[in-house]
Amino acid sequence: MSNFEAFFDYIQEISGKLLSEDDKQLLMAHFKAKKLRKRQYFLQEGDVCKYIGFIVKGSARTFTTDEKGHENVLKLSVENWWLADFESFYLLTPSRFNIEALENLEVLQSTNAQIEEFLKHIPAFSAMANVISQNYTISTQKRMQAAFSYTAEERYQDLISNYPHFLKRFPQNMIASYLGLSPETLSRIRKNFFK
Amino acid sequence: MSNFEAFFDYIQEISGKLLSEDDKQLLMAHFKAKKLRKRQYFLQEGDVCKYIGFIVKGSARTFTTDEKGHENVLKLSVENWWLADFESFYLLTPSRFNIEALENLEVLQSTNAQIEEFLKHIPAFSAMANVISQNYTISTQKRMQAAFSYTAEERYQDLISNYPHFLKRFPQNMIASYLGLSPETLSRIRKNFFK
DNA sequence: AAGTACGCTTGATTTAAGTCAACTCATTGT
DNA sequence: ACAATGAGTTGACTTAAATCAAGCGTACTT
Secondary structure, eight states, X not given: OHHHHHHHHHHHHHHSOOOOHHHHHHHHHHOEEEEEOXXXXXXXXXXXXXXXXXXXXXXXXXXXXXXXXXXXXXXXXXXTOEEOOHHHHHHOOBOXXXXXXXXXXXXXXXXXXXXXXXXXXXXXXXXXXXXXXXXXXXXXXXXXXXXXXXXXXXXXXXXXXXXXXXXXXXXXXXXXXXXXXXXXXXXXXXXXXXX | OHHHHHHXXXXXXXXXOOOOHHHHHHHHHHOEEEEEOTTOEEEOTTSBOOEEEEEEEOOEXXXXXXXXXXXXXXXXXXXXXXXXXXXXXXXXXXXXXXXXXXXXXXXXXXXXXHHHHHHHHOHHHHHHHHHHHXXXXXXXXXHHHHHHHSOHHHHHHHHHHHOHHHHHHSOHHHHHHHTTOOHHHHHHHHHHHOO
């Protein structure tokens, strides 16, 4: 299963620990491959986020809609990232978010109860969880700062230097929304920028 | 040590596990009480965040300054919260943040290396860390959403409903900065709001 | 191949929030 | 006690970004 190979490599690389054959068997037994076509939803607003998904291939966006129907992209995700609304996933409350495939998407997914088991029994998995949690803490700290203290143009520059591949991969209006901008404003920023 | 009693209670309550006498001894041996007077700094921009602090009494703000000398409050913290720049604390890089006491402050502090030991040897402590990490993930997810998709007034209302005690406790210009607003704008929002 | 829808750009206008400035009131310090 | 500092308010003005609107080009669809 080449799907799982990539997944195992990821866990071992992030955690700095090796997975035993038993570990791998356990993971394979309880992570299910799931394919979504472009535009399909991994999670819909109002549903409980029962699954967490690891992206093997493809990309997705996490977004909300306000009362005016205006969409707001909070996260753009690609290979080797996790998909979930963590609030809903941990607390089993209805989600306020939608997660939609932006390209054909292959994920490996599992449930909260299963994740608890992995954390308990697979050292590499729980080491990975700690590292991810650290990274997440760091990156949200940065993103919060950017959101509040940077101008639109600075946020765009920030994106270019941190995630240059996003520019190729996602339509400009998604990028705009991710940066908290209207598509028109991003278009103008780019116009000024390339001079 | 009444300081430690409150700390132990907190750990046990959050984690849902009990601390043994040995656990308590270990914690007491390696968390050091530290007092800061109002306006003193727990962490200064450019320094490495060597300590993580648990607030026993008092309050603090985490902020950055931009090139124009404009201060930007990212976090307001009170009793039973943790103080640190996690990026700097985990990676030992110079911090971009300042953490300043807003009231006389009593913290229990420890180092990264010691925290690793606690996580390894004190089940209640590592359970607590997991819960905190979950809560943090959830709350930053919410805060990101608020930052991008709420208006200034909605963010203020949100603060009122989530942290009503902040209004009593922190000066209005700190609240304004925390919400990403100028003090004037917050003043006007409040004026409209009370009608 | 034609038609439609959608993404991107550009221009004109509006709006929310920031900035600058003056004033009041409360707190602090000597 | 009195000056001084600083927080909060209010008003006038500016600015950054949103909104509204029109037009262009590309790519799905049938």
